[in-house]
Amino acid sequence: MNETLKTIAERYSCRDFTGTPLGGADVKVLAEAALASPSAMNRQPWQVIVITDKTLIDEIDAEGMKLLAAADDKSTYERMMSRGGKLFYNAPCMIIAAMDGSNSAAMDCGILSQNVALAAHSLGLGSVICGMAGIPLSGPKASDLKKRLKFPDGYDFGIAVLVGAAESGKEPHELDMTKVTYIGG
Numbered sequence: 001m002n003e004t005l006k007t008i009a010e011r012y013s014c015r016d017f018t019g020t021p022l023g024g025a026d027v028k029v030l031a032e033a034a035l036a037s038p039s040a041m042n043r044q045p046w047q048v049i050v051i052t053d054k055t056l057i058d059e060i061d062a063e064g065m066k067l068l069a070a071a072d073d074k075s076t077y078e079r080m081m082s083r084g085g086k087l088f089y090n091a092p093c094m095i096i097a098a099m100d101g102s103n104s105a106a107m108d109c110g111i112l113s114q115n116v117a118l119a120a121h122s123l124g125l126g127s128v129i130c131g132m133a134g135i136p137l138s139g140p141k142a143s144d145l146k147k148r149l150k151f152p153d154g155y156d157f158g159i160a161v162l163v164g165a166a167e168s169g170k171e172p173h174e175l176d177m178t179k180v181t182y183i184g185g
């Protein structure tokens, strides 16, 4: 298996980070991996927001947990509490793809998130794509947070990826070969 296939096969969602800050060189590699992503008609409908201010990450985390705790359906809150009570698992770096309103922007940002996750794994770092980062960014503090995170006007949350050294890991999920249909030879 070549290195690229090995990285794809070994990547897993890390939900337990040490919190140790990332080196500047790693942060740059991750930002470049994000920007190298393909997008429909090469529109690059994103602004890549790289947050390494752990205090701010923790503040957004706490706001998200507060919103989950106040929700009618407590199941997500309870799931997060069973995972340690942190929406962002103590990650020292969060990369947000903010998206414009163009067609395919959400899909493009999803592809970008996988580029970041694979790049992180190739650097020996843990990562998890985090849709739930959208919770605090669509709640009552959304406009204040988006301003502090320098979202361009008219851009919304697309997806986020949490990255950092893994405190503990897990096995990649098993491949479900029934999800493949082969037509032809």
Ligand SMILES: Cc1cc2nc3c(=O)[nH]c(=O)nc-3n(C[C@H](O)[C@H](O)[C@H](O)COP(=O)(O)O)c2cc1C
Residues within 6 Å of the ligand: 011, 012, 013, 014, 015, 110, 128, 129, 130, 131, 132, 133, 159, 171, 172, 173
């Ligand atoms: C679009 C998207 C959003 C996700 N959002 C979250 C999230 O908010 N929190 C989380 O812990 N994992 C999140 N995940 C990770 C998935 O739960 C994970 O990929 C899945 O369980 C398979 O596990 P694996 O990544 O270890 O193979 C997300 C994944 C994707 C693709």
